[in-house]
Amino acid sequence: MIQFNNVSVDIRSTPILKDISFSIPETGLTSVIGPNGAGKSTLLSALTQTVPTSAGEILIDDKPIQSYEKNKLARTLSILRQDNHLTARLTVEDLVTFGRFPYHKGRPTKEDAQKIATAIEFLGLNEFQHRFLDQLSGGQRQRAFIAMVLAQDTKYVCFDEPLNNLDMKHSQSIMKQLRLACDSLNKSIIVVLHDINFAASYSDSIIAMHNGRVFEIGSPEEIMQDNILQALYDMPLHVQTINGQPLCLYYS
Amino acid sequence: MRLTTPVTLMLAIAAVTGLAVVSLFIGVADINSFDEFWSLVFLTRLPRTLAVILTGLSLSVAGVVMQSLARNKFVEPTTTGTVEWAALGILLLLLFWPQASMTTKLIVASLFSLIGASSFLFILSRIQLQSSLIIPLAGIMYAGVISSVLAFIAYRFDLMQSVWTWIQGDFSMILKGRYELLWISAALCGLAYFTADQFTLASMGKHTALNLGLNYRFTLFWGVSIVAMISGITVVISGIIPFVGLVVPNIVSLLFGDNYRRTLPWVAVIGTGLVLTCDILARVLAFPYEIPVATVMGVIGSIIFLILIHKQNQHA
Numbered sequence: 001m002i003q004f005n006n007v008s009v010d011i012r013s014t015p016i017l018k019d020i021s022f023s024i025p026e027t028g029l030t031s032v033i034g035p036n037g038a039g040k041s042t043l044l045s046a047l048t049q050t051v052p053t054s055a056g057e058i059l060i061d062d063k064p065i066q067s068y069e070k071n072k073l074a075r076t077l078s079i080l081r082q083d084n085h086l087t088a089r090l091t092v093e094d095l096v097t098f099g100r101f102p103y104h105k106g107r108p109t110k111e112d113a114q115k116i117a118t119a120i121e122f123l124g125l126n127e128f129q130h131r132f133l134d135q136l137s138g139g140q141r142q143r144a145f146i147a148m149v150l151a152q153d154t155k156y157v158c159f160d161e162p163l164n165n166l167d168m169k170h171s172q173s174i175m176k177q178l179r180l181a182c183d184s185l186n187k188s189i190i191v192v193l194h195d196i197n198f199a200a201s202y203s204d205s206i207i208a209m210h211n212g213r214v215f216e217i218g219s220p221e222e223i224m225q226d227n228i229l230q231a232l233y234d235m236p237l238h239v240q241t242i243n244g245q246p247l248c249l250y251y252s
Numbered sequence: 253m254r255l256t257t258p259v260t261l262m263l264a265i266a267a268v269t270g271l272a273v274v275s276l277f278i279g280v281a282d283i284n285s286f287d288e289f290w291s292l293v294f295l296t297r298l299p300r301t302l303a304v305i306l307t308g309l310s311l312s313v314a315g316v317v318m319q320s321l322a323r324n325k326f327v328e329p330t331t332t333g334t335v336e337w338a339a340l341g342i343l344l345l346l347l348f349w350p351q352a353s354m355t356t357k358l359i360v361a362s363l364f365s366l367i368g369a370s371s372f373l374f375i376l377s378r379i380q381l382q383s384s385l386i387i388p389l390a391g392i393m394y395a396g397v398i399s400s401v402l403a404f405i406a407y408r409f410d411l412m413q414s415v416w417t418w419i420q421g422d423f424s425m426i427l428k429g430r431y432e433l434l435w436i437s438a439a440l441c442g443l444a445y446f447t448a449d450q451f452t453l454a455s456m457g458k459h460t461a462l463n464l465g466l467n468y469r470f471t472l473f474w475g476v477s478i479v480a481m482i483s484g485i486t487v488v489i490s491g492i493i494p495f496v497g498l499v500v501p502n503i504v505s506l507l508f509g510d511n512y513r514r515t516l517p518w519v520a521v522i523g524t525g526l527v528l529t530c531d532i533l534a535r536v537l538a539f540p541y542e543i544p545v546a547t548v549m550g551v552i553g554s555i556i557f558l559i560l561i562h563k564q565n566q567h568a
Contacts, residue, residue: 048459048462048463049462050459050462070462070465070466070467071465073465074463074464074465075465078463079459079463080463081459081460084460086455086456086457087323087324087325087384087455088320088323088452088455088456088509088510089505089506089509089510090452090456090509090510090511091509091511094452094509094511098449098452098453098456098464099464101449101453101464101465101466102464102465105449106448106449106513132509149463152463152464
């Protein structure tokens with residue numbers, strides 16, 4: 001379980017996260033939603049210790065995150081950030097092999113090779129595995145990075161806006177794959193999403209953030225309410241249930 | 253098609269060995285007897301050829317390490333102030349301790365390179381807009397500032413000429429006993445190869461590297477130290493040779509990618525071949541006179557570089 005206990009983060013003395021508390025279970029898909037500047041990405045940065053917390057504590061499996069040795073942490077928690085622009089020319093296979101680096105330290109074993117092959121297969125990248133990343137489309141590249149963090153085989157996997165720059169088809173296929181990873185590989189996946197309908201369709205629970213605070217936490221049904229979403233995004237919108245699934249209409 | 257097979261690498265090594273043999277047989281001296289030939293080879297020609305090989309190999313590897321740390325393919329020690337700092341160190345040594353031994357010069361030049369390489373990376377970390385062009389431009393400007401300090405001091409003390417002969421890349425002064433410290437920089441390349449994965453990870457960016465459990469600070473420190481020592485050693489013994497650290501990593505990247513564990517041997521082989529070729533041309537083009545290898549490398553390197561930029565545009 002990941003626990004945030006009264007966590008605050010200041011960046012250049014501006015408070016970005018204010019007194020945040022919540023917990024994320026050991027399995028399941030948790031979405032983080034909220035307007036721009038709500039602190040969603042900073043939340044992931046705090047979790048991966050790339051920004052220092054100014055108050056509170058973050059526990060992973062009941063141990064403070066700072067007490068983890070670097071390599072142990074890399075085998076427990078992984079994150080895929082938004083901007084994965086590589087200047088280095090690596091093949092898909094190279095990239096996914098580096099996902100196993102916390103285990104093999106540069107000398108992949110048979111077990112590593114097998115996990116790498118599984119991750120490549122899982123994301124449907126077999127036919128591209130010897131291609132360089134700069135020879136792939138945006139969607140294929142995104143899938144290669146997802147394969148890398150899945151090969152890392154951590155209990156907790158975070159994604160910061162994995163659907164950025166993807167079309168409908170690829171967005172859907174990525175969400176399906178994350179859901180599948182959650183269910184078949186027993187992982188806890190935390191996804192920052194902008195599209196609340198994707199969040200509602202695929203998540204077990206949703207954390208809604210607003211202005212550096214947790215605004216609301218709940219199941220998709222609990223969060224997908226007119227009054228909650230209107231207050232969260234400060235705009236008129238309307239939730240309708242279509243085929244048993246809550247959908248937020250905000251286009252007009 | 254996979255080109256990075258042991259067989260193709262062996263072929264490339266054989267070709268470079270051929271170049272090295274050719275290099276042994278180029279010279280002005282008339283050789284009348286077998287004895288004369290051997291003493292000449294051991295005293296000057298073999299040391300020179302070895303110096304060329306070790307320098308080419310080291311400069312290319314230093315270029316790769318620098319590019320991985322800066323995450324930019326258009327930087328190398330001679331365009332980021334590292335080598336200028338080394339030259340500044342040598343100049344100060346000329347001023348204050350002209351009798352200093354070769355080893356002292358090496359140490360001073362390496363320490364100054366360390367300041368140069370780490371200050372450049374520090375400047376990079378402060379630049380907000382990290383576009384692929386801003387980084388090399390910042391490096392060139394920084395190198396320009398340091399070399400004007402160098403020129404100012406040298407001018408004041410009437411040392412322009414001696415500094416110029418010192419830092420101009422040239423192998424004609426290499427004799428037995430004057431190049432052996434280059435083996436240290438070759439050994440550093442070997443160490444870099446053993447930690448190649450760390451540099452590949454660093455080149456994927458701080459966040460990705462940290463996510464994969466890399467000790468990022470240590471890798472930065474380690475890489476900067478390698479670059480600094482190689483720069484210091486090569487500047488003292490061979491002088492400044494431009495473009496090697498820039499074009500060789502780019503050629504290899506284009507052909508084989510940037511998984512350094514797999515590509516670093518290629519970097520070493522191609523770098524050696526390139527500098528050997530330039531040194532042979534430097535001796536042959538104006539025979540029986542010699543052109544400094546840095547000049548030949550400047551011309552050939554810039555042509556290759558322009559071709560590479562053109563190729564990369566086609567890719568992107």
